Amino acid sequence: MSARRRSAGRSAKREGAQSGGVTQTSWRQLRNPYRLMEILSADEVEAIHETSLSILEEQGIRILLEDARDRLARAGAQVDPETLRVRFDRGLVEESVAKAPSLVKMHARNPRHDVLVGENYVAFTTVGGPPNASDMDGGRRPGSLPDFTNFMRLAQSCNAIHMLNQAVEPVDVEVRFRHLETAYVMLTETDKVPFVFSRGREPVADVMEMVRIARGIPREQMERETSIYTVINSNSPLQLDVPMSRGIIDMALAGQLMILTPFTLAGAMAPVTIAGALALQNAEALAGITLSQVTRPGAPVAYGGFTSNVDMRSGAPAFGTPEYTQAALASGQLARRYRLPFRTSNVTASNTPDAQAAYESEMALWGALMGGGNILLHGAGWLEGGLTASFEKFILDAEMLQMMAAFFDRFPVDEGALGLEAVREVGPGGHFFGAQHTIARYETAFYQPMLSDWRNFETWQEAGSETATQRANHIYKRMLADFEPPPIEAAVKEELQAFVARRKKEGGAQLE
């Protein structure tokens, strides 16, 4: 590592911003400086690759959107009009996937919040999509626009978060207006990279237009500058429904980032073996990416891995399991085989933000990040297998993410750091607290936590014996209390408002 990067890392610690009276590290683009973990041999990677190509060639994918089938047929795939199955020739898949870029620059409304996705860059997002929100005060309830707004404010305030996601589903907003309301909040309460659900041509087009307005750029520039992303979950096994197929095509045409993530739960929607689930995941990911690349060669995409397993006694999905960690590491090896940015997740099956939520998330995080994850979805706030977005879990996760970010700062090993002079100064039985070597470095020496309590037992007890989850509750509320929205030009805000008003008047969007 260069001295330059090292000092950048250290200074990020020093700048440790106070947002809402909350200690946190500064915003910065992360890079993983370490050699990634490999749990598959090169032969095993090839065996999974070959199996997935056999699946695509022999079984194919059932694609429900005619436009998608037509585009693939024109590129040389075999389409069965009866079963709607599209069978892919190996050459078509390999040539198409090779056209995708390995690094994508994401443009935020605030250029300071631009993010690189790919290579050894790492970006963290909020949780996305749960139908419920929860905190210790209000318990678990259906998500609402106020909950969504609060998650967006936390996402903006929290420097560990690089990109947004749909946080929680505001079920109090009519479905045909929901994308308008949430995009408006996302684009006015934050200035980080936004997200859009692929729920059909109209909502995607609406949100892309709103992003363009928020960035204040012409259409041509937006097409060149990737400014928003979506996630496409293939309907495992071997299906792509209408809105998902449409999303792949529309995002490719617009030059926006599409993450293809099969939801391959081993033992349910995928084979009960991890190798089999990975082969299926790989087949579906390559199929979706091929559709993207035949639509527009070079369109920005990422390879998503989300393979986990079910509890074979109950059929319940499990997350952050040993198998999940292994699948994440293996998926990273597959993504690197195709030189594609790799998307992973921070997940748990726990129903409450407790110790289980923490250890399952850590198992997921180590698999994700030492597997070379470039974009960590559900980075903060995911609970209950994705059915709840938790405010306390958001803060627990933010601490875990900050710790991983600090772990990515390699420590210097040079004459000054090796400290022979300090050892001479202090000698046997002495103390380094007052040493010159310490005084010159102590302010920036170590990671400072946002949430962890390192006080002694008595002090902690006098302060109320609070658990990390209880402290997380205070922290999230303090962050919200001190929230200030990022600056936005009045004219831009008005244009967004006018757009939303017009589209609502027109009846909102037709979903697919």
Next chain:
Amino acid sequence: MSARRRSAGRSAKREGAQSGGVTQTSWRQLRNPYRLMEILSADEVEAIHETSLSILEEQGIRILLEDARDRLARAGAQVDPETLRVRFDRGLVEESVAKAPSLVKMHARNPRHDVLVGENYVAFTTVGGPPNASDMDGGRRPGSLPDFTNFMRLAQSCNAIHMLNQAVEPVDVEVRFRHLETAYVMLTETDKVPFVFSRGREPVADVMEMVRIARGIPREQMERETSIYTVINSNSPLQLDVPMSRGIIDMALAGQLMILTPFTLAGAMAPVTIAGALALQNAEALAGITLSQVTRPGAPVAYGGFTSNVDMRSGAPAFGTPEYTQAALASGQLARRYRLPFRTSNVTASNTPDAQAAYESEMALWGALMGGGNILLHGAGWLEGGLTASFEKFILDAEMLQMMAAFFDRFPVDEGALGLEAVREVGPGGHFFGAQHTIARYETAFYQPMLSDWRNFETWQEAGSETATQRANHIYKRMLADFEPPPIEAAVKEELQAFVARRKKEGGAQLE
């Protein structure tokens, strides 16, 4: 990995024993099959090594025991009789360390519980040494012999635990009798590899004799068969007190395992930089190992890494920090440079078994295990920076350890596992639950948790909305309720009782 090892791993899952109505994986010796993480370049490892040799040559170590200074002087070290500093020539250190074995077989009273320490073998121990015990029912209190006994029973019942440690200090037992009482419990309530504190010649000799009686073997066999271990914490910086020096010598003479672990807290007893703290750790570890090897060449030793950092605002020690993780990984590289077994730890600074305790322990575990840790001390039960042994944390940790053990089972990537046949059978939009491929494998397919709750929210809520910590409380009590001590011959038990009675009558042990 061979098919043989794979099937051993899988069958361990199938055997998943029910102990006390608690689901757990079977006892087995673990191996880490993965390439270890390296965060230091080869040059950086050498720079730390060279700095530590400079420290030993120039500053030396202050050693308070004359016998130790004499042994080192006879081997060629420079002893200053005024300051009691012993300065080590580089050659002496390197030659001595090279004599230590890289793999140690630990003999338990029950040969099924023998453990290998070194190479890619991994063994987990209980927490050792806290002055307090705690659980949700009784809160935090000074440790007692009943608490100690309960921890030993959990250690015996819990298949994730390979070796014992002092669990909690029974402060209700007079100090001069304490080693006798705890060794008696350790040797009758369990049949796993025992531990002894180095608190002087007499207590160490007493406990070694009790281990010999328990194993029912002659002295000569005991000397050949390593059957007990101790941990020597050098008094950082650069000091070795009388009982620690004595422990190094006595364990070497008896052929028993000595783990040299400097307690180098960066910013307090060690330089504020991780590189500096590691250089000091390395110097102290090599000095102690040198004393062991000049006492008896080839004596079994392990290299202990325990470098962490303090909170520079308060001076409080912190554990499971990003710096801790880095130091563990780097320490593993140093231990491997000397081909020595590597000892690490599972640690947290949290005052309660909460989410912080879980995520700090996970940070420690990943550093420990991907750093190549061979013996994980404080594997289960450590809380509050080592000031409390927690019964709930014991179960939380046991789950985390079982998950890491399952992570060490590589998944097969062969034709059957790749599952092309299953994908053919199920087809687009189908479900794998009833597939032949699934039915043949589902029983042993995935890790089954001891503690984690994967039920859906409603079921979990109806069952009382318990956190993982609350469930851990039930599990530890269920394990204790169902405990049955391992078999021991009546004559052996009587001999142990007679030994304890005689030594108590003689006044117990003289501590140093």
